[in-house]
Amino acid sequence: MSKPSHRKPLPLALLSTGFVIVWLIVAAFPFLWTMWGSFKVEGDFFSRANWADAITGPVTMRQTGSPFTMAGYEGAWIAQEFWRAVANTAIVTVSVVVISLTLGTLGGYALARSGFRYTFWLLMAALVFRAMPHVTLVSGYLLPFFELNIWGVLPTTIIVLVAINQPFTLWMLHSFFLSIPKDLDESAMVDGCTRFQAFRLAVIPVMWPGVVTTGLFSFLLAYNDFTVTSMLLTQENTTMVPKINSFLGSTQEEGKVMYAVAAVVSAIVPLFALILFFQRQIVSGLTAGAVKG
Amino acid sequence: MPHKTFLAFIWPSLLAMVLFIAVPIVSVAYQSLFIEHEQILITSENCGPFGCTSSVSVDRAAMARLAEEQPAGRYNGLGTYTNSSHLATDEIAGIVATSENFNEIRNRIMNLPFYKALVFTLTYTFVVTPLVIALGFAIAVVVNAIPQMLKGPVIFFSLLPMLVTPLVGSLVLFWMIDSRGIIGAGLQSLFGDPDLSLKASPTLTWITLFTYGVWHSAPFAFVVFYAGLQTVPTDTLESAMVDGASRWERVRFVVMPYLLPLASFIALMQLMDNFRIFEPIIGFSAAASATSLSYLIYNDLRAGNSPLFGSAAATSMLTIVGVVILLLPVLRRNWREFNRKI
Numbered sequence: 001m002s003k004p005s006h007r008k009p010l011p012l013a014l015l016s017t018g019f020v021i022v023w024l025i026v027a028a029f030p031f032l033w034t035m036w037g038s039f040k041v042e043g044d045f046f047s048r049a050n051w052a053d054a055i056t057g058p059v060t061m062r063q064t065g066s067p068f069t070m071a072g073y074e075g076a077w078i079a080q081e082f083w084r085a086v087a088n089t090a091i092v093t094v095s096v097v098v099i100s101l102t103l104g105t106l107g108g109y110a111l112a113r114s115g116f117r118y119t120f121w122l123l124m125a126a127l128v129f130r131a132m133p134h135v136t137l138v139s140g141y142l143l144p145f146f147e148l149n150i151w152g153v154l155p156t157t158i159i160v161l162v163a164i165n166q167p168f169t170l171w172m173l174h175s176f177f178l179s180i181p182k183d184l185d186e187s188a189m190v191d192g193c194t195r196f197q198a199f200r201l202a203v204i205p206v207m208w209p210g211v212v213t214t215g216l217f218s219f220l221l222a223y224n225d226f227t228v229t230s231m232l233l234t235q236e237n238t239t240m241v242p243k244i245n246s247f248l249g250s251t252q253e254e255g256k257v258m259y260a261v262a263a264v265v266s267a268i269v270p271l272f273a274l275i276l277f278f279q280r281q282i283v284s285g286l287t288a289g290a291v292k293g
Numbered sequence: 294m295p296h297k298t299f300l301a302f303i304w305p306s307l308l309a310m311v312l313f314i315a316v317p318i319v320s321v322a323y324q325s326l327f328i329e330h331e332q333i334l335i336t337s338e339n340c341g342p343f344g345c346t347s348s349v350s351v352d353r354a355a356m357a358r359l360a361e362e363q364p365a366g367r368y369n370g371l372g373t374y375t376n377s378s379h380l381a382t383d384e385i386a387g388i389v390a391t392s393e394n395f396n397e398i399r400n401r402i403m404n405l406p407f408y409k410a411l412v413f414t415l416t417y418t419f420v421v422t423p424l425v426i427a428l429g430f431a432i433a434v435v436v437n438a439i440p441q442m443l444k445g446p447v448i449f450f451s452l453l454p455m456l457v458t459p460l461v462g463s464l465v466l467f468w469m470i471d472s473r474g475i476i477g478a479g480l481q482s483l484f485g486d487p488d489l490s491l492k493a494s495p496t497l498t499w500i501t502l503f504t505y506g507v508w509h510s511a512p513f514a515f516v517v518f519y520a521g522l523q524t525v526p527t528d529t530l531e532s533a534m535v536d537g538a539s540r541w542e543r544v545r546f547v548v549m550p551y552l553l554p555l556a557s558f559i560a561l562m563q564l565m566d567n568f569r570i571f572e573p574i575i576g577f578s579a580a581a582s583a584t585s586l587s588y589l590i591y592n593d594l595r596a597g598n599s600p601l602f603g604s605a606a607a608t609s610m611l612t613i614v615g616v617v618i619l620l621l622p623v624l625r626r627n628w629r630e631f632n633r634k635i
Binding site: 008012016017019020023024026027028030031033034045046047048051054102103104106107109110111113114115116120122124125126127128129130131132133134135136137138139140141142143144146147159160162163164166167170195199220223224226227231241244245248257260261264267268271272274275276279282283286287 | 294296298299302303305306307309310312313314315316317318319320321324364431432434435436438439445447448449450451452453454456457458459460461464465466468469471473474475478479508512513516517520521540565568569571572575578586587590591593594600602605606609612613616617619620623624627628631
């Protein structure tokens, strides 16, 4: 790329560099700002006097004696029992990922290897199901769940999230399975494997990248869900996102809004770590559906 | 693969989807034909030394018995669909009959809750989707040109707005645009108006929500376009250069047509996701000036101590019809492609 014809004229180079910098600020600054501010008191983070107070923290200094305070985190995690919501979120997300991947690999494999016309209809039905707003489905669950007395507990929510996740999981894994040559499982079957053995011993070992990527997106769906968890869980069983929303109802009191800020930052940090470790898989997952066409 | 093996592999997944997606849709359709029981009132007379007083109260025991017998409520036919909080057929007929000009008709219809939500949902969908595609493409082009070692960190930070929980992301922005937050205070001093608040007027709230939508989804378009840019054939670019195409002409006539299928993929995903916009309305506490179809359903289910199942179900059915209409062109195109393959 060092040929002179490839080199950009200076104004264009400046313009595009400027654009990247502006975008980076727009994308990242709100999170960094909120993380920094979560260690201040409300008087600084929502400063009437001067926005710069949120950086230096004079009110925090006056109230607590140091420029940083853990008051928001203590209030949220201990007094408001945010740790319980975190534990519930951990249970829900891990179960959802494991169950959806198990069902999804089996189903996606079948869809990728069967050439009959009904696979098309199944995939199209899955596409329509994926487009359903989740809250329309939730309005169908509530009454039957009340009747069956299974409303409010974690297992119900996990199964519902797995089911809502299935259309997406099937599409993604189906396209990953299509990229694995049919000869692989057929030669395994010639060697005497049953279809399931061929699937488990020959196909799955080369499918790991696809499974990991799909798992990441299942995790994100379960972790980020608000609609299902807020409608299907009781106060004690609630997960992180509805818990944060419930903090907002009680923010009239001085300082309570900082509980919500601390909880929000606590919910963002795991996602930071996730992107840090799995950036490559996330990017490949986002493009998997697209590049195939 | 024989039918039997196919079924053996797919049944768990199919069962989950049928039980928790298909059956609920049927259940919603059924519920939408019913409404809550009327309250059974009993009049009791208390006679004392100063004459008799009668008081009216709700007969709880009878209500409980009724709810036991008919949990869905009483049959209402299509009544819920046409009442004033849904399609409002009578109200619209009245408005058309009594209004003088088109503007008045439009304004009065816009005050009906269902149409208000529908208009916001559609506006949001069709404003945010093209902006996301345009911004995502621009970011992809400029990021593609920066030095290799910087690309990783730039992509890392770019992914944040998309992957962070929508409710959390909207709260983070909501706190910043508060008049005591950094963006809110910044805008106030920029326009020299100490009373400026983004939450005050419906128009500003709509713009705020659109901005959030673009911020949230642009990274998705960026990543897809960026991956596409890596596969643009270099020989076509070089021959365009030999033919004397300028930098802009190369982007316009080589890169853009090449990435067009990706743009339609992003548009499809975005239409589906934007049509169900819901969390930002809660995060930005914007329900007073902007409601979406999803928000109406949520609000009905959250109503007081007895959820309005019938009303929520009717809105849900209308939303599902909307989704199907939105997807119809895509389904038809896929159907043609599938037939060509066979």
